[in-house]
Amino acid sequence: MPAISLKGQTMPESPIRKLAPFAEAAKFQGKEVYHLNIGQPDIKTPPEAIDAVRNSDLEVLEYSPSEGFASYRKALAAYYAQHDLHVTSDDLIVTTGGSEAILFAMGAICDPGDEVIIPEPFYANYNGFSVNAGVTVVPVTAQIEDAFALPPIEDFEALISPNTKAIMICNPGNPTGYLYTPQELEALRDLVLKHDLYLIADEVYREFAYGDNHHMSILSLEGLEENAIVIDSVSKRYSMCGARIGCVISRNSALMATILKFAQARLSPPTMAQIAAEAALDVDESYYAEVKAEYTRRRDILVDGINQIEGVVCPKPSGSFYVIAQLPVDNAERFAQWLLSAFSHENKTLMIAPAEGFYATPGMGQNQIRLAYVLEEDKLKKCVELLQIALQQYPGTHY
């Protein structure tokens, strides 16, 4: 049998997927499983988005331009302008999800052996994209005690080598929910300018900023025009994860010309989903307001609830719909497996994502989990109750 590539052998398995067989077994046993493990919102997609496809008079499902439909790119630029981010449609290329936007950005700036510095814990699939591109992720650890604020800028600078091509952040964060402050972003700006690096910001959770907090895009940082690369997606904003429509944004025209070549090689992003995404841009401001109010209530129920449990530490973040919690357990992955295989209360259990897979530093995050508050309030209350009872029963709990 011919060999598998080294790249293929080292491609990480998703930390979430590893638990899937346990979840299937739990369901097979008849247990009801509450999924706090994935970022698949239960919020309805704006009906106008799906209706736009239903009502379209498409007869031939043709390629779109490789950079995306001109009308959608223009509408997207207008959307960013509404958020005081002044980009033209030439500054953005439509991608097949935020995933492809990351692949294109990495491909355009990194060769095998290059390094990208990323605060950990970070979105686990960044590892997959890095292995695929032969790029090394260099982690800087953010601390749960600091609510996962940006690590000291000196920690970043100490890691910069001749191979460093970029610093990459997710803002607001998956998996931390942390929303970076203007001061933190300005410090990163100064650092990348000093060392002539790119700053990549995954801003797919932009609209999910709660309370009086506002999201600040790196596109609004002065002086960063040639260095800023933004990753965006409609997946979370409009609960359209299955559309697979994202975009990559930069005012660096040489960079965008390079990314266009990657886009041309794969021909086109999906046609029907672009029609839906363009229509979604017309949703009323009240849609965002309702979604934010809903997630704020959910966050408060979940975070306030689990912080009442003995030994649990969970900073309350200002953005996205994830939190990282520290549990009084020997090992969060074992606990997650145990929840699915051995535990149930009223025939219910919950599925959580062990946080270790969100760290690149070996051994980090072993007693942490990521929770996505993508369930209705009543279910989240039940999840808090289940977690409390489970921690009382789990043999590896130590208070």
Place this chain on the structure above:
Amino acid sequence: MPAISLKGQTMPESPIRKLAPFAEAAKFQGKEVYHLNIGQPDIKTPPEAIDAVRNSDLEVLEYSPSEGFASYRKALAAYYAQHDLHVTSDDLIVTTGGSEAILFAMGAICDPGDEVIIPEPFYANYNGFSVNAGVTVVPVTAQIEDAFALPPIEDFEALISPNTKAIMICNPGNPTGYLYTPQELEALRDLVLKHDLYLIADEVYREFAYGDNHHMSILSLEGLEENAIVIDSVSKRYSMCGARIGCVISRNSALMATILKFAQARLSPPTMAQIAAEAALDVDESYYAEVKAEYTRRRDILVDGINQIEGVVCPKPSGSFYVIAQLPVDNAERFAQWLLSAFSHENKTLMIAPAEGFYATPGMGQNQIRLAYVLEEDKLKKCVELLQIALQQYPGTHY
């Protein structure tokens, strides 16, 4: 300004896209441009495919499983069984177009520095995927005098090095239209087994085999179970290029487990388009029969027509909807530009793809072009007439 990657600098521009500014200028001048340059069929998508999306009761556009919807994979396996290709749904993973299927296959078997042997001329985007993966394409030249039949198997064997991981073919061929014979495929089978290589076959034009000719899939070659990788797509089969739904097929379970990790990193293929693609599988056999009859007529009009032109050589192939023609011109790229910028007849002109970009060997194909017969018969007749007149007028024509 931070640097562009070497990979990004060497990513080839699509040979088709290079002419786009000339085409825009021609349209701006008010000329009608007949597009023989791209494989965007004008055939209607089966209405049941688009209707399936229109009539779906989707409310949340969720992720599908990374490997594709179970129902679609099952239906796909049944479709292959109808073609006497016995695969189970575990042997296939749904991808975002055939493009992603190629990227996944290359990623799973090749590391940077590895080599893939491909008969040239070949689909130009194979170059882009190779540069992206750091893989070297090693070309074996097929000859127009042989109607682009498989080059002698000794030519392949002479190029096998310790870095060779696969031989890749497109069958029926883009850009040649050539349909490989069972004998040719068996020779390739014996060679890859002898040297423990993968055989990748891009079979997206499977249904487009004309006359008494039948397409033979490498999946039907005995003994090749662990070595065969098939790339497929709904783009051409159902005129659904914009759906971006393809799949990668192999009975090698270790390989498929590796490809699944690449699939998981990008989360999911598009949801709505999978619904359309699943419905398309239900089209009546008469759909294929009508499409084949239509393309057969078009091929005959185009190929018979241009072979009447002095100095033009164009083998009549048995598959796909492309042909390569040799023209009596100094340089096909200059001629293609001239057609758009300087030529018109009755205010009409045509856009063709210079074939040089389909060769990896420098200097090859400079007087060849690729034509896609994706226009109605009347328009194709007009194209033949335009080509004849243009060749009479072009200053670089030499008979």
